Amino acid sequence: MSQATAQNIPLSFYEEKSAYPGIFAWIFSTDHKRIGLLYMFTILSFFLFGMSMGFLIRLEKMFPGGQFFQPATYNALFTIHGVVMIFLFVIPGIPAVFGNFILPIQLGAEDVAFPRLNLLSWWLLVIGALVIFLSLFTGSKLPDTGWTFYAPYNTITTANIPMAVFGAFLVGFSSILTGLNFITTVHRLRAKGMTFFRMPLFAWSIYATAWIQILATPVVGITLLLVIAERFLGVGVFNPSKSGDPLMYQHLFWIYSHPAVYIMVLPAMGIVSDIIPTFCKKPIFGYKAIAFSSMSIAFIGYLVWGHHMFTSGMADLARVVFSFLTFFVAVPTAIKIFNWTATLYKGSIELRAPMLFALSFIFLFSIGGLTGVMLGTLNLDLHLHDTSFVVAHFHYTIFGGFGFALFGGIHYWFPKMFGKMYNETRAKWAWLLLFIGFNMTYFPLFLAGLEGMPRRYYDYLPKFAPYHFWSTIGSWIMISGILFMFGNLLHGLLRGEKADDNPWGGSTLEWQVPSPPPLVNFTTPPVVNKDPYDFSDILKKRNSSPTPQDQEDKGGQ
Amino acid sequence: MSAHAAELAVHEHKDYTGAKIGMWMFLFTEVLLFGGLFLLYAVYRAEYPQGFHQGGLHLDVFLGAINTIILLTSSLTMALSIAAIQRGQKGLAIFFLSFTILCGATFMVNKYFEWSKKIHHKIYPGSEALAKYVDNMVEEGKVPPQQKSGVLLFFSLYYLMTGLHGLHVLVGMIAMAFILRKLLKQPFVHHRWNPFQKQELQGCRLVLEDPNGQTIWKSETFDETVKHVDVEFQYYPAPKHVHPDDYVALENTGLYWHLVDLIWIFLFPLFYLIS
Amino acid sequence: MEHHDNQQHLISYGTYITVWLSLLILTGLTVAVAGVHLGKYNVFIALLVAAFKSSLVLLYFMHLRYENRLFHAMFLVVLFTITVIVALTYVDTLAR
Structure with missing residues (x-):
């Protein structure tokens, strides 16, 4: 087999001819790799847009009192920042990008189960995003509800909320179709010998995520449709002036949106579980425990939504019950963290760029997770609810968790996706800037929140000034880190050296196909007869070759 | 080597179990979509039992029961249509499928009359006449004042849930029409x-x-x-010009149609039979 | 593998008709019971009958009975999810 590929290397999926010309070869392609890259460029553009909003929010809050914007504009800024980041960047996020590009190859499949449906989900995301952006300019003012669209303000405000929530509904539909596709793919298209317990942990995490996408997203779908119905059809299920109960909106919203935070972070944990063994050259510690903890996070994630509503007038009994249940989420999460650290123990650790992102994920997500436990504690939450402590907490989990894992994943699979290599020294510098900037931006918000700084406030008392000042300075460092990172990746994409098929010595199936992969992933269907993180072959090969840098040797040939 | 590869590439992969898993997944999302509404119903009904009771008095049990029978029968003919195509009896399958579509249409016509009658009497969400009417009920002592919201919520949910259900009936009918066209076409x-x-x-x-x-x-x-x-x-595939593609598509449409029936099985007692 | 997997289980026309008749009888039953005043129990009986009817539809019309265990497990997961959602919401609204 290896001889055959050496004789005539199959064309990569980039070079393969398409039925459509130009850009249409991408936006009408049903190839999972092209769709994965489409998603990547789409959501990263949304990220840069959302990041600019975040930059403006921080700029406004650098000093007490109004600086650059009117208070109403500020309300719109944090609403748009939240909606774009949550619905258009983080929720499609990793499943849409790497679930599409990497998952089928990791399972030894040619494509996902329903390729055309897969393309439809990308289109739904794009159309949903256009609808959301259109909603900004079609109301009498910019949306100012916050990303949660709480009732009854969502029907009272004159901003074009119905259109915005319809866009979010379309994006949700896209998410459902993606989940449906991945569950079917995992059940039906695993290669011969790839049992459930030989699946890489990234595949496990995508599988668990897909279940949440299927079971939670429809609930928010109907909730958003009800918001539209309230506005136009005169029904009143949430609006108290029309006999509805606004708390029911919050229940329905969080029944989806709490599990949705696991849509965000489970795939991130999957990436970290794949990166760490590769750079320790050691089987992951507690494979089954990590796999099952993904499933149990997905499950427990359903039982805890009420902790977003501790101060909203829920029954005392419910507050106690939800607080109690919330603590259980910490258990499977801790299992993962302990297993990752145990994998590091006595591993031959290589601090390559993806590994730095993975390690900082563990550090940042632990902070985010532990502060989450604090917020889940009923009596403490009464003090901290709606303060900037909450803002810091979810930025540590979503950005420190999801964001760092996504960037880590991009650095990890970049050579596979593009067949090129970025400059690793610069990648490490970018990581350092990002890491320092991130902590400088968000850590002061913990302290300010503890002292009572409310979230979503335009102005604040002078005693909070130092926190906000340093946080804004931090945001500049963070953004320069991000821009530097993207610049480096872009440079790698255009000018980078040709990458090896397996530059990191990874053991999962995607490293056994050429970089970039051919249109038909596997010329012969792979047969799997070993565990996903079995590095014995790779280590044997490495030890037998005298120079470890066979990358250079190959380049010279 | 290369000849072998080419042979494998040609081997077409049609996974019917996979298609069915996908369809069931989709049905689950539909169940949860309605689940949100059922949750609202559950909460509001527990809070306003008398209000819901008064609202229920305005629905026509007879019409509801007829529609239930129509939908159950359509589910039967759908299942029979699949049974027929599995046995290669294409003509019979086409007959049963057309009958199913007809049942769906009858259901929608009934629904149309039911809704238009109510809307004619100004019973619809947001109607001022309805609000006044409910106020009268309170004055007459039919509904305790704190249960007043229940009547309004009942009608809101009635229109939302039967409306969304009706939309699904329509979608199901369109899907069945597509399959029918596929079955009627030259079967190569x-x-x-x-x-x-x-x-x-x-x-x-x-x-x-x-x-x-x-x-x-x-x-x-x-x-x-x-x-x-x-x-x-x-x-031309054997047997008798029926291709497996036909029945996996028919079966998935059938699954969708049965789900529409399932939801109605719950909607009927929850709205029509609570007076 | 495809051939064995995609084997259709044939259910007789008679079975379908029997199921349909049972569904009609149950519909009659639920209408009849609704007329009797049983207070709180009315809704439970109505839901019980509806649950029974829907299991008939699921098991026979939708062939769930003849599908493999995966389909059963997936269905139970969904059922469980809905139960959890309603139960936990009740913990709030009934105790308020």
Whole structure:
């Protein structure tokens, strides 16, 4: 087999001819790799847009009192920042990008189960995003509800909320179709010998995520449709002036949106579980425990939504019950963290760029997770609810968790996706800037929140000034880190050296196909007869070759 | 080596179990979509039992029961249509499927009359006449004042849930019409492939074999003058012009239709039978 | 593998008709019971009958009975999810 590929290397999926010309070869392609890259460029553009909003929010809050914007504009800024980041960047996020590009190859499949449906989900995301952006300019003012669209303000405000929530509904539909596709793919298209317990942990995490996408997203779908119905059809299920109960909106919203935070972070944990063994050259510690903890996070994630509503007038009994249940989420999460650290123990650790992102994920997500436990504690939450402590907490989990894992994943699979290599020294510098900037931006918000700084406030008392000042300075460092990172990746994409098929010595199936992969992933269907993180072959090969840098040797040939 | 690869590429992968898993997943999302509304119903009904009771008095049990029977019957004929196509009885399948569509249409006509009668009497969400009417109920002592919201919520949910359900009936009918058209069309199957790479083809030839390995047809050997190869052929599948594609599509449409029926099985007692 | 997997289980026309008749009888039953005043129990009986009817539809019309265990497990997961959602919401609204 290896001889055959050496004789005539199959064309990569980039070079393969398409039925459509130009850009249409991408936006009408049903190839999972092209769709994965489409998603990547789409959501990263949304990220840069959302990041600019975040930059403006921080700029406004650098000093007490109004600086650059009117208070109403500020309300719109944090609403748009939240909606774009949550619905258009983080929720499609990793499943849409790497679930599409990497998952089928990791399972030894040619494509996902329903390729055309897969393309439809990308289109739904794009159309949903256009609808959301259109909603900004079609109301009498910019949306100012916050990303949660709480009732009854969502029907009272004159901003074009119905259109915005319809866009979010379309994006949700896209998410459902993606989940449906991945569950079917995992059940039906695993290669011969790839049992459930030989699946890489990234595949496990995508599988668990897909279940949440299927079971939670429809609930928010109907909730958003009800918001539209309230506005136009005169029904009143949430609006108290029309006999509805606004708390029911919050229940329905969080029944989806709490599990949705696991849509965000489970795939991130999957990436970290794949990166760490590769750079320790050691089987992951507690494979089954990590796999099952993904499933149990997905499950427990359903039982805890009420902790977003501790101060909203829920029954005392419910507050106690939800607080109690919330603590259980910490258990499977801790299992993962302990297993990752145990994998590091006595591993031959290589601090390559993806590994730095993975390690900082563990550090940042632990902070985010532990502060989450604090917020889940009923009596403490009464003090901290709606303060900037909450803002810091979810930025540590979503950005420190999801964001760092996504960037880590991009650095990890970049050579596979593009067949090129970025400059690793610069990648490490970018990581350092990002890491320092991130902590400088968000850590002061913990302290300010503890002292009572409310979230979503335009102005604040002078005693909070130092926190906000340093946080804004931090945001500049963070953004320069991000821009530097993207610049480096872009440079790698255009000018980078040709990458090896397996530059990191990874053991999962995607490293056994050429970089970039051919249109038909596997010329012969792979047969799997070993565990996903079995590095014995790779280590044997490495030890037998005298120079470890066979990358250079190959380049010279 | 390369001939082997080409052979594998041509081997077409049709996974009917996979298609069914996908369809069930989709049904689950539908269940949860309605689940949100059922949750609202559950909460509000527990809070306003008398209000819901008064609202329920305004629904026509007879019409509701007739619609239930229509939907149950349509589910039967849908199932029979699939049973028929599994046995290769295509004509029968087409008959049952058309009957199912007809049932769906009848259901919608009934629904139309039911809704228009109510809207004619100004019973719809947001109507001022309805609000006044409910106020009268309170004055007459039919509904305790704190249960007043229940009547309004009842009608909101009634319109939302039966409306969304009606929308699903329509979608189901459209899907069935598509399948019907597919079944009525000339039943040949048409395939196209061009998965080959030039290098792989060198010195190979294309062979068509029957299941016993007998060669039916073979092409010339490809040499370097061949630029690329497109394979395209049509055939009539046995038995009796029914292709497996037909029944997986029919079966999935059937699953959707049964789900519409399932939801109605719950809507009927929850709205019509609580007075 | 495809051939064995995609084997259709044939259910007789008679079975379908029997199921349909049972569904009609149950519909009659639920209408009849609704007329009797049983207070709180009315809704439970109505839901019980509806649950029974829907299991008939699921098991026979939708062939769930003849599908493999995966389909059963997936269905139970969904059922469980809905139960959890309603139950936990009730913990709030009934105790308020």
